[in-house]
Amino acid sequence: MSPSEDQAEVERVLAGDISAFEGIVRRWQGPLINLAYRFCHDRGRAEEMAQEAFLRAYRALSQWRKDAVFSTWLFALATNLYRSELRRIPARMVALDEVAEPADGHASDGGLEDHDRDMAVRRAVLALPSRYREALVLFYFHEMDVATAARSLELPEGTVKARLSRGREILRRKLPQRLAAPRLKEA
Amino acid sequence: MGRWEVRMTTNASDEEIDRVLSFEDEILPSSGFAISVMDAVRREAAAPPPIPFPWIRALPVLVVSGIALALFLVAGIVAVAQLGKVAAPRFSMPSTLALPPLLHGGMESAAIWTLLALVATFVSVRFSMRLASGRR
Numbered sequence: 001m002s003p004s005e006d007q008a009e010v011e012r013v014l015a016g017d018i019s020a021f022e023g024i025v026r027r028w029q030g031p032l033i034n035l036a037y038r039f040c041h042d043r044g045r046a047e048e049m050a051q052e053a054f055l056r057a058y059r060a061l062s063q064w065r066k067d068a069v070f071s072t073w074l075f076a077l078a079t080n081l082y083r084s085e086l087r088r089i090p091a092r093m094v095a096l097d098e099v100a101e102p103a104d105g106h107a108s109d110g111g112l113e114d115h116d117r118d119m120a121v122r123r124a125v126l127a128l129p130s131r132y133r134e135a136l137v138l139f140y141f142h143e144m145d146v147a148t149a150a151r152s153l154e155l156p157e158g159t160v161k162a163r164l165s166r167g168r169e170i171l172r173r174k175l176p177q178r179l180a181a182p183r184l185k186e187a
Numbered sequence: 188m189g190r191w192e193v194r195m196t197t198n199a200s201d202e203e204i205d206r207v208l209s210f211e212d213e214i215l216p217s218s219g220f221a222i223s224v225m226d227a228v229r230r231e232a233a234a235p236p237p238i239p240f241p242w243i244r245a246l247p248v249l250v251v252s253g254i255a256l257a258l259f260l261v262a263g264i265v266a267v268a269q270l271g272k273v274a275a276p277r278f279s280m281p282s283t284l285a286l287p288p289l290l291h292g293g294m295e296s297a298a299i300w301t302l303l304a305l306v307a308t309f310v311s312v313r314f315s316m317r318l319a320s321g322r323r
Contacts, residue, residue: 121207140208
């Protein structure tokens with residue numbers, strides 16, 4: 001995924017060659033759909049939101065300032081769209097208080113499968129207040145890179161760090177048993 | 188000791204959160220996704236550009252409307268201020284004298300207001316039709 005390819009194709013599109021946009025779509029469809037999926041956990045909706053993001057990118061292509069990498073601009077645009085779409089029609093989710101904790105914490109140490117625990121944590125992330133959810137989703141989507149997440153969210157890095165910290169704190173408080181690693185208890 | 192344990196739990200929880208959220212399943216785009224996006228882009232490109240708002244034609248009317256509104260507000264404020272003076276006990280002036288002539292009751296003023304309203308309606312309808320038809 002080289003930035004020069006993006007730039008060349010953007011210039012071709014701006015010069016009137018619409019078919020050059022297909023290269024951009026094919027290159028970035030996976031990341032944009034997966035980012036949307038992390039926000040809504042609904043494949044169909046993720047594709048719809050990603051399609052709308054590409055369409056908006058096409059409309060706004062001339063506004064891309066080449067001082068930022070194209071992908072940064074594209075992710076910021078897509079993130080903005082996904083956030084506003086999910087404010088308009090929230091993703092189907094359970095309330096944070098309803099994310100199940102095992103009744104007996106000790107039983108969960110041996111019996112609960114990792115998969116269930118992972119699912120519970122992901123459901124809990126979706127149930128977080130939007131500001132914390134968005135920070136966590138973007139942070140992990142960008143492979144734990146705070147700077148990139150902050151650029152996508154168009155927020156200062158300090159704000160993103162604070163939201164990550166608060167989001168994790170809420171998760172720890174809501175899922176104390178699921179997030180207590182068994183090896184820690186042995187220690 | 189207790190504080191150390193709490194810190195260890197927090198770190199372990201963070202590691203657990205990192206582990207779970209870093210490795211979410213990736214989904215693949217459906218086979219027709221790129222084609223569908225390009226269809227939408229081509230439709231967008233083929234659509235006529237949006238009609239810009241005719242500011243040049245609208246500006247005189249907007250200016251006149253603004254002035255008229257300002258005058259009306261000033262007239263209203265003056266009328267209210269004069270009513271306040273009339274209400275003072277030292278002057279027993281009839282309230283109608285405190286109002287500008289147009290705001291007096293009676294057939295004449297009603298006729299003038301009706302005429303003004305008709306003229307304003309006529310002008311706005313003509314102007315809207317002119318804007319809609321694209322004629323100058």
